[in-house]
Amino acid sequence: MYNLIRVEFFKLRKNRSFWTFLLALSVLSLAYPLLYYFDHRSNGEPQITGAEFLTTFISSNAYIIKFGVAILAGFFISNEYSTGVMKTIASSGNTRGRLFAAKLIVFAVGAMAISLIFPMVSTAEVTLLSGFGQLPEGSTALFIPRALGLTLLYTAGYAAIGALFTVILTDSGKTIGFSMIFFLMIDTVLAGIGSKISFFSNLYDYSIFKLVGDIGKPSIDSGDWLALLLVPLLTIAVSGMLGILVFHRKEIK
Template identity: 85%
Template sequence: MYNLLRVEFFKLRKNRSFWSLLFALSVLSLAYPLLYYFDHRSSGVPQITGAEFLTTFISSNSYIIKFGVAILAGIFISNEYSTGVMKTIASSGNTRGRLFTAKLIVFSVGSMAISLVFPIVSTVEVTLLSGFGQLPVESTVLFIPRAFGLTLLYTAGYAAIGALFTVILVDSGKTIGFSMIFFLMIDTIMASLSSKVAFFATLYDFSIFKLVGNIGKPLIDSGDVPALLLVPLLTFVIAGTLGMLVFRRKEIK
C-alpha cells in the first residue's frame, strides 16, 4: 500500500494540469480581492480587512471545492482510462481495492490543496493591503483552524463522490461535465424534493451539500458539531466504498 501511495503522489506531483489548476486558482484568488480594494478606495469606503474577508467569503469557497474536485477527477483519475494507464496498473498484481484506495487518498489530498488556495491566498493578500483586523465578536480564536479543518474534511467528502463518478463514467470529459452539473444542481433538486417529502428534507439537512454552508459560521452550536463532523466522514466512507465496489467489477479496456 505504501508503494502504491508513493506512485500516486508521484503522478500527482508530475501532473501539469494539476499545477496549472493551482496556478489559475492562485491568480483568481489574487485578482478577486483587488476588485474590492480598488472599489473601496475609489468610493472612500473603509477597506475590508483580512479577517472580514475570510469570514465573509469562506463559505463561497464551496464553489471552488466543487469545481476543483470535478476538474481534478477528470484530469487525474479518468484520464488514465483513455491513456491506458488504468489497464496497466489494474493488471500489476495489486488488488483493485488497494489501487482504488490509494487513488482516492491521493486524489483527496490534491483536492484539499485546491480547496485551501482561495482562503489562504486571498486572506494573505487582503491582510497585506489593509491589515488583518479582528475576527467577529461572536467567534473564537479557534475560528480559523476550525474553518480550515472543516474545509479539508468536506473536501474529502466531495472527493469521494467525485472518485465514484470517475469509475462509473470513465471518460474524462463526461466525468468533469457530469460532476460539475451534479454539484451545482443537487442543492436545487434536494431543496425541491424536501418541500414535498419529509424524508428528503431530513436527508438534505444531514448531507454535505447543505452542511458545507456552515463552515463559515462565526459561532457553531455545540449540538451541531457531531453532525458537522460525522456527515463528511460518513460520506467519504460510503462513497469511497461504493467506488471501490464498482471499480472491482469494472471492465477496464
C-alpha cells in the same frame, strides 16, 4: 499500500493540469480581493480587513471545491482510462480495492490543496493591504484553524463522491461535465424535492451539500458538531466503499 500511494503522489506531482489549475486559482485569488480594494478606495468606503474577508467568503469557497474536484477527477483519474494506464495498473497484481483506495487518498489530498488556495492566498493579500482586523463577534481564536480544518474535511467528502463518479463514467470529459452539473444542481434538486417529501428534506439537511455552508459560521453550537463531523466522514466511507465495489466489477478496456 505505501508504494501505491507514493506512485499516485508522483503522478499528481507530474500532472500538468493540477499545477495549471493551482496557478490559475492562485492568480484569481490575488486578483479578486484587488477588485474590492480599488472599488472601496475609489468610493471612499472603509477597506475590508483580512478577518472580514475570510469570514464572508469562506462559504463561497465551496464553489472552488466543487469545480476543483470535478476538474481534478477528470484529468487525474479518468484520464488514465483513455491513456491505457488504468488497464496496466489493474493488472499489476495489486487488488483493485487497494488501487482505488490509494487513488482516492492522493486525489483527496490534491483536492484539499486546491481548496486552501482561495481562503489562504486571498486572506493573506487582504491582510497585507488593509490589516487583519478583528474576528466577528462570537468567534474565538480557533475560528481560523476550525474553518480551514472543516474545509479540508468537506473537500475530502466531495473528493470521495468525485472518485466514485470516475469509476462509473471512466471518460474524462463525461466525468468533468457530470460532476460539475451534479455538484451545482444537487442543492436545488434536493431542496425542491424536500419541500414536498420530508425524507428528502431531512436528507438534504444532513448532507455535505448543505452542511458545507456552515463552515464559515462565527460560532457553532455544541449540538451541531456531531453532524458537522460525522456527515463528511460517513460520506467518505460510503462513497469509498461504493467506489471500490464498482471498480471491482468494472471491465477496464
